[in-house]
Amino acid sequence: MLSHDILIVGGGLAGLSAALSSDPSLSVAVISKVHPLRSHSVAAQGGINAALGNNPDGKDDSWERHAFDTIKGSDYLADQDTAELMCQEASLTIYELEHLGVPFSRFPGGVIAQRPFGGAGFPRTCYAADRTGLVILHTLYEQSVRQNVRFYNEWLVTQLVVKDGRCLGVIVYDLENAEFMPVQAKAVVFATGGYGRVYMKTTNAFINHGSGIGAAYRAGVPLKDLEFVQFHPTSLLGKNILITEGARGEGGYLVNNKGRRFMEDYAPRSMELSPRDIVARAIQTEIDKGNGYESQYVHLDIRHLGAEKIKKRLPGIREICINFAGLDPIDTPIPIQPAQHYSMGGIDVDKNCASAVEGFYAAGECACVSVHGANRLGGNSLLDTVVFGKIAGKKISEYVRGANGVTDSEKNLLDAALKFKNRVEGWRKKDSGEKFHILMGRLKALMNEKVGLFRNKNELAQCLETIQELREAYEYVYISGPCLRFSQELVNIIEYESMLDLAEVITIGALNREETRGSHYRLDFEKRNDDEWLKHTLITWKEGKPQISYKDVFIGKYQPAERKY
Amino acid sequence: MKYLFKILRFDPRQDEHPYFQDYSYETEETKSVLEALMEIRNVQDCSLSFRYSCREAICGSCAMVVNGKFDLACRTELESLDSPLIVVEPLPNLEIQKDLVVDLDPFWEALVKIEPFLHSEGAIPEKGHRIEDEKIDKIFQYVNCILCGCCYSACPVVSKRENYLGPAALAKLYRFVKDPRDKRPFKNWSRVNTEGGAWGCHTIFKCNEVCPKEVRPADGIEALRRKLIVEKIKSLNPFKR
Structure with missing residues (x-):
């Protein structure tokens, strides 16, 4: 049986950071369902935060200010010790990345350039034009080549195998060879990213089904705060491709059909550079009030920045607008609308990235440490992936060096693989039934409609009912293609089950949380309620159903106060 | 608009030679080649294989040859091809692993x-x-x-x-x-x-x-x-x- 000391699942920023910081004397491997460079991290645009103080307006910045902004932005749901940890590590992380090869854009004098971002007191977002994810992912991949990291590409992890509270390994579907097999490990890190495609409208890649989070959940690992779903204010009308917050950071305006910069009515001080939850709701409110265009979008206007600045600082979004909307933002405002973008919640881990299951760790978007609380600030997700990916690699190495072997591990893994194989055979034997894409389409539309920017009890309850119907329909799902090599149909059928689980966990969390906090806006409970709800939601798959519990938030220096921007 | 897709099919573990398979595809909307391929796969033939991820021309997964032109399928709009016939082939000079998936x-x-x-x-x-x-x-x-x-x-x-x-x-x-x-x-x-x-x-x-x-x-x-x-x-x- 294939066996490693450490298995890292996911080849995006968090996964590669974990791989690079793992003890090289251990046997480490990365499993990814796509080639690592095809991971969604590559699509990050605007930048990565660190209080370097390079911007003339950022001289007084400090990691403490960064931490405060992060905590305030989180609507005080972030655990303050972990947010501080991330911000303390930020500057060194940037210099490390730079030393590894990241070509950050520069200011005069040659220092790393920094632009303003939403919810930040100072301009502290470091960037490489608007292709920051591309350059960091490629750099970390280059370093993985240098360090001879072992990759298993185009393997989908279908199951996390846990026995008696201890992680034994994973079951994989090898797409090229159509094989289903166990991989044994002393410890496993999930760095599997988000679940954006649970929603119809999302900035996320087609592959972001969240099956990693789903696999952890089915193995009994608690999920934390999944009801907090970030909707990015500015996604391109149509395909909902991300248009970076950097466009507003560079000075772009949001304008309604009356030609007004409407953010004045919602956040007069911070305007377009308020936190994402506030800006996204403002845009949707304008559209709902009839102040949008064709009842679906408003304008992001960057024309006044001028051709030179747009070409230099925002070439990527210009290319996206030309390729995917047939317009040049130098001459024409960009039609934008909010779309699902990021998951604040995820696999419940502590500041060492360790979960409740021994030997199982998680980092990056799939994990919830929690540094982002109820709303993540732009520029903090790349930082999160690199900082906590690194911590995961180090901590898991320490763990493995002290871990004992597990008896019967191989037998349990083989049993699980066989069981999975039989399941696939079951889908294959049927020659009619439900097709995955119809079910998936229904779920996505449902989540968009019922668990979006604005929520209420009735719709959330209805949503749960429909999820149950979709679950029943899933029993009839079948594989129509005759060949299982490179079968995206099979990938989708496997991942769809996770999507159902996550949709349910998001909705249960949202239904129970009778308050408004950060990205979670309840029309029937429009105020934040610290007395009852300053706590993390935990949902665990136990005895065949989701069980809900709660956990305290770590409050440090900063007492929860009303957010004003 | 009605299109005829001719897509190169090949499973080296089963087929002796690559061959073209025809699929008709109709849409009123602006669609990319990638979106059309996904719909053809979902509705007509789930055995059709191709790579994709970001759908925004930044991840590099979906490079292929469409009507003789090398490009990313996600950023190639059907309308831009100006033809009702769409011939889709995998990247040449590389071994085909399956259909449009090549060994890089x-x-x-x-x-x-x-x-x-x-x-x-x-x-x-x-x-x-x-x-x-x-x-x-x-x-x-x-x-x-x-x-x-x-x-x-x-x-x-x-x-x-x-x-x-x-x-x-x-x-x-x-x-x-x-x-x-x-x-x-x-x-x-x-x-x-x-x-x-x-x-x-x-x-x-x-x-x-x-x-x-x-x-x-x-x-x-x-x-x-x-x-x-x-x-x-x-x-x-x-x-x-």
Whole structure:
């Protein structure tokens, strides 16, 4: 049986950071369902935060200010010790990345350039034009080549195998060879990213089904705060491709059909550079009030920045607008609308990235440490992936060096693989039934409609009912293609089950949380309620159903106060 | 609008030869080739295989040949092809793994040969490196490469000379050599001073033509050649300091 000391699942920023910081004397491997460079991290645009103080307006910045902004932005749901940890590590992380090869854009004098971002007191977002994810992912991949990291590409992890509270390994579907097999490990890190495609409208890649989070959940690992779903204010009308917050950071305006910069009515001080939850709701409110265009979008206007600045600082979004909307933002405002973008919640881990299951760790978007609380600030997700990916690699190495072997591990893994194989055979034997894409389409539309920017009890309850119907329909799902090599149909059928689980966990969390906090806006409970709800939601798959519990938030220096921007 | 898709099919473990399969596809909306392929797969034939991920021309998964043109399927709009007949083929000069999925291993192996990572020296500078923005701008053209494989697949030299590194790897090498932080010794990177390296290019510029990200890899190869010559002359100059 294939066996490693450490298995890292996911080849995006968090996964590669974990791989690079793992003890090289251990046997480490990365499993990814796509080639690592095809991971969604590559699509990050605007930048990565660190209080370097390079911007003339950022001289007084400090990691403490960064931490405060992060905590305030989180609507005080972030655990303050972990947010501080991330911000303390930020500057060194940037210099490390730079030393590894990241070509950050520069200011005069040659220092790393920094632009303003939403919810930040100072301009502290470091960037490489608007292709920051591309350059960091490629750099970390280059370093993985240098360090001879072992990759298993185009393997989908279908199951996390846990026995008696201890992680034994994973079951994989090898797409090229159509094989289903166990991989044994002393410890496993999930760095599997988000679940954006649970929603119809999302900035996320087609592959972001969240099956990693789903696999952890089915193995009994608690999920934390999944009801907090970030909707990015500015996604391109149509395909909902991300248009970076950097466009507003560079000075772009949001304008309604009356030609007004409407953010004045919602956040007069911070305007377009308020936190994402506030800006996204403002845009949707304008559209709902009839102040949008064709009842679906408003304008992001960057024309006044001028051709030179747009070409230099925002070439990527210009290319996206030309390729995917047939317009040049130098001459024409960009039609934008909010779309699902990021998951604040995820696999419940502590500041060492360790979960409740021994030997199982998680980092990056799939994990919830929690540094982002109820709303993540732009520029903090790349930082999160690199900082906590690194911590995961180090901590898991320490763990493995002290871990004992597990008896019967191989037998349990083989049993699980066989069981999975039989399941696939079951889908294959049927020659009619439900097709995955119809079910998936229904779920996505449902989540968009019922668990979006604005929520209420009735719709959330209805949503749960429909999820149950979709679950029943899933029993009839079948594989129509005759060949299982490179079968995206099979990938989708496997991942769809996770999507159902996550949709349910998001909705249960949202239904129970009778308050408004950060990205979670309840029309029937429009105020934040610290007395009852300053706590993390935990949902665990136990005895065949989701069980809900709660956990305290770590409050440090900063007492929860009303957010004003 | 009604389209006839002719898609190359091949499973080397079952089929003797590749063949084209026809699918009719109708849509009223603006769709990319990738979206059309996904719908054809979902509705008509789930055995059809192709790679995809970001759908926004940044991950490099869906490079293929559509009506004879190398491009990313996600950024190729059906309407732009101006034809009711859409012929979709996998990247040529690479082994087909299944249908439109090709084995990119030779491409990745070529990349590894140029040591595609920054050779920075010493400890991390306390306040970071100092680099003028113009210098970063100069390498950014090559940094934009998403390693989709279009140039490698389209290169006529790659198709004939087995050990040729190809445009992407050579342009990537130039990106590092040009980076002020990179301290790789000349004797190390001058290994490309061969027919399998920088001198293998026949300046047909197919790579520049097919690159979906306007990287213009041939510019990098040309620049590498100039740098190789300059370094060579320097090393031959007996009066150099």
